[in-house]
Amino acid sequence: MGEYGTYKGQEIKIGTCEDMLYLRPDQINLVTGAAVLNHLKELRFRFPFPEEDSIEPGGFDDFDRGLSVWGYEVPAEVRHYKVQFASNGRGKGILVMLPCPYSQEAKDSGLKYMYNGFGGPARVVQQRIWAGVWVTVLDCGGCGARFRLPDLDSAQPLILALLEMAKQAGLDDRKAAAKTLIEVTRRVEAGYSTPAPGAGRASPRL
Ligand SMILES: [Zn+2]
Numbered sequence: 001m002g003e004y005g006t007y008k009g010q011e012i013k014i015g016t017c018e019d020m021l022y023l024r025p026d027q028i029n030l031v032t033g034a035a036v037l038n039h040l041k042e043l044r045f046r047f048p049f050p051e052e053d054s055i056e057p058g059g060f061d062d063f064d065r066g067l068s069v070w071g072y073e074v075p076a077e078v079r080h081y082k083v084q085f086a087s088n089g090r091g092k093g094i095l096v097m098l099p100c101p102y103s104q105e106a107k108d109s110g111l112k113y114m115y116n117g118f119g120g121p122a123r124v125v126q127q128r129i130w131a132g133v134w135v136t137v138l139d140c141g142g143c144g145a146r147f148r149l150p151d152l153d154s155a156q157p158l159i160l161a162l163l164e165m166a167k168q169a170g171l172d173d174r175k176a177a178a179k180t181l182i183e184v185t186r187r188v189e190a191g192y193s194t195p196a197p198g199a200g201r202a203s204p205r206l
Contacts, residue, residue, distance in 0.1 A: 005034030012058025066123030134191035
């Protein structure tokens with residue numbers, strides 16, 4: 001179900017069901033008339049990607065924006081979906097549902113997965129309120145299952161992977177990418193010390 005609110009006198013779409021695809025946590029206070037925002041703890045918000053800092057609520061193009069994270073291990077407790085594969089040989093018309101390559105089931109199966117044009121093991125996609133702070137939500141690169149990193153400890157492997165990517169970007173002289181990755185890392189980390197809204201200010205500062 002589409003969720004709408006009012007921004008600068010105009011109706012904007014902010015999300016679908018509990019996914020605020022077009023609204024970042026720092027923009028919550030800018031939108032009025034959205035009843036769904038009375039249930040902040042049940043919602044997942046667009047991650048504040050630095051390149052999108054100038055985009056207004058509702059103005060985001062890619063509803064499924066994510067930052068691929070390489071060198072990251074999807075946590076063992078994540079519940080994965082099955083992934084559908086299709087035969088593309090002469091005997092077309094064969095479909096099979098296989099365990100996500102990052103699931104324990106796949107690791108135990110003896111199946112060999114190969115990657116060609118793969119987008120990475122996980123993506124940073126959202127932030128949500130959890131245990132009173134803003135935690136980061138990722139999705140699995142294999143099956144799309146979303147999972148939160150509930151505290152700063154559980155976010156450390158992500159933080160290390162992002163910093164390693166930033167370092168590599170720096171070595172490759174991709175200065176803008178390195179800067180962005182460092183800022184993403186800072187925002188991931190800052191979320192864990194940013195109190196979730198109480199009675200007062202709703203939007204966290206970046
Ligand atoms: Zn998965």
